Amino acid sequence: MTALYLESLEGLTRLRGVAGAMVVSADDGLVVAESLMEGIPGDAVAALAASLMRRMGTTVSAAGFSRPSFMHLQAARGALLVVPAGPDILLIAIGDRHINLGLARIEMLQAAEQLG
Amino acid sequence: MSEDIRVMTAQLAADPTSLVFLPLAEALRQRKLLDAARKVVLAGLSRYPELADAHNLYGRILGDHGDFEQAFDEWGIALRLDPDHAGAHKGIGFLYFVAGKLDQALEHLQAAQATLPDDEGVAAAMARVREALELDGSDPGAPSPTGPARVVEETEDITEQVFAGLEGAENGLLLVDQHGQRLGGGLLSPAGQNVADRVAAHLAGVSREATRAARLLEMGDWETVTVESDDGNLHLASPTADTVLLVVRPSAIPLGRLAALSERAASAARAWLESLT
Amino acid sequence: MRALEPWVEQPLMTFLTESEARLTLLMTSAGQVVAQHGFTRAVDIMSAAALGAAIVSSTEEMARVLGVRPFRALTHQGESHGIFLSAFETPRGRWIGLVVYGQDTSLGLVQLFFDRMVDELTQGVPAEGGTKQVLAQDFESELHSSLRALFGR
Numbered sequence: 001m002t003a004l005y006l007e008s009l010e011g012l013t014r015l016r017g018v019a020g021a022m023v024v025s026a027d028d029g030l031v032v033a034e035s036l037m038e039g040i041p042g043d044a045v046a047a048l049a050a051s052l053m054r055r056m057g058t059t060v061s062a063a064g065f066s067r068p069s070f071m072h073l074q075a076a077r078g079a080l081l082v083v084p085a086g087p088d089i090l091l092i093a094i095g096d097r098h099i100n101l102g103l104a105r106i107e108m109l110q111a112a113e114q115l116g
Numbered sequence: 117m118s119e120d121i122r123v124m125t126a127q128l129a130a131d132p133t134s135l136v137f138l139p140l141a142e143a144l145r146q147r148k149l150l151d152a153a154r155k156v157v158l159a160g161l162s163r164y165p166e167l168a169d170a171h172n173l174y175g176r177i178l179g180d181h182g183d184f185e186q187a188f189d190e191w192g193i194a195l196r197l198d199p200d201h202a203g204a205h206k207g208i209g210f211l212y213f214v215a216g217k218l219d220q221a222l223e224h225l226q227a228a229q230a231t232l233p234d235d236e237g238v239a240a241a242m243a244r245v246r247e248a249l250e251l252d253g254s255d256p257g258a259p260s261p262t263g264p265a266r267v268v269e270e271t272e273d274i275t276e277q278v279f280a281g282l283e284g285a286e287n288g289l290l291l292v293d294q295h296g297q298r299l300g301g302g303l304l305s306p307a308g309q310n311v312a313d314r315v316a317a318h319l320a321g322v323s324r325e326a327t328r329a330a331r332l333l334e335m336g337d338w339e340t341v342t343v344e345s346d347d348g349n350l351h352l353a354s355p356t357a358d359t360v361l362l363v364v365r366p367s368a369i370p371l372g373r374l375a376a377l378s379e380r381a382a383s384a385a386r387a388w389l390e391s392l393t
Numbered sequence: 394m395r396a397l398e399p400w401v402e403q404p405l406m407t408f409l410t411e412s413e414a415r416l417t418l419l420m421t422s423a424g425q426v427v428a429q430h431g432f433t434r435a436v437d438i439m440s441a442a443a444l445g446a447a448i449v450s451s452t453e454e455m456a457r458v459l460g461v462r463p464f465r466a467l468t469h470q471g472e473s474h475g476i477f478l479s480a481f482e483t484p485r486g487r488w489i490g491l492v493v494y495g496q497d498t499s500l501g502l503v504q505l506f507f508d509r510m511v512d513e514l515t516q517g518v519p520a521e522g523g524t525k526q527v528l529a530q531d532f533e534s535e536l537h538s539s540l541r542a543l544f545g546r
Contacts, residue, residue, distance in 0.1 A: 030501045043505055048328065055325045060350065064307055070343070072340075073326055073338060076330075078330075
């Protein structure tokens, strides 16, 4: 399973603007597998992205909508993308401001389908 | 110092194990002497850590102080010690009401009423929560007294003012302050229920979480959060430092169009906020 | 939140705010309590400190017997609460953190901000004074004096 995770992650990190990709446990926010450029704090990305996704999921549920299938946080100097891969796993990518969002989204949704 | 406080203080000084600390702390609280009330009740709790009444009173003092998080903890302790404690149920019910969790608020107030069936305060609080639930659409069959109808009219006015002329001004645009209170706009669930206030209450937490993630990951200020789901897409932005704007559209609407609509709505929100000052 | 020494307060407060932990206990490896948040009964602190120190001690011994590196942290995920237990080195000796958290946060956040608190504590230790070494015969009286301070009695 870890080999499958790493294969998916390495595919994502080859995309322009992506500095790292990770498989994270949704409830705990802990890293399951990661492929990160040097200097990216994997533990922090995992915990914070999973927490944001959880809060967003609660909000979406309060609106009467089904579980989010994709989330994108855009900040001044970076971006964070999250896709659920099954009920317990999240696929997370972190990148710079110039990340190719459309391509990264499609790649992540495909990878999530394989992993889920 | 009033006579009752003087007498009780003397009693407590003569016998530090006396339970007179409870009425003394309550008397101090009622006179807004919160620091003194806090000291008295904490001293009492150090001797009687399993006294639910003392935890309830401490929760009330903390609540008066605006420290709702710790107040919640204290009332929680009181309920662990005495699951039927009406005061603690009332306190937690109030906090849930403030947080917009109306179902839980009603649940605790009902528990308080089971113990205190004649308490007018509990009955009034329950009526208030039920009115809010009706506004929320959770209880559409319930009769609509004069109060809620007036609030609905006010809400509709706000909706018209903030996003007037914009597509979906009454459903799918929501402006929220940093405390999760709705400033304008409206939102219906796919089933047609009014979920605006409930979603607004959650958005403040999302905004804080986005701010924290961006700060700790050294990504600068957050600009937008976009979410896709099978039932619709959400776009979150921050028109001003103290507000959050949510745009919701069906999933068939491309995310790029959502961003454009969000920018127009953000401009309208800023103009409206400036007009208030 | 109560701490025996003022320099512990700020790192612990930041941890509590960020992690949203329900209960936290910082203690020396001998079980002497340094700071606490969320406990209301002295007897709970006494039990938690003694059990936490014993669990860390026994798992470290288990790691030694198995010939592996000591465990960094121990966690238990219950239905509504999780428990996080971790030992760390400070210039004042080995300390232990015991954290109980609810469903409004996650193990990842607790661990992330616990690690940050440990960094801040390690860097913030004053040059002078310190938590004195507790001898076995002094253990009980030390524990009781800590508890008095932690409950403001």
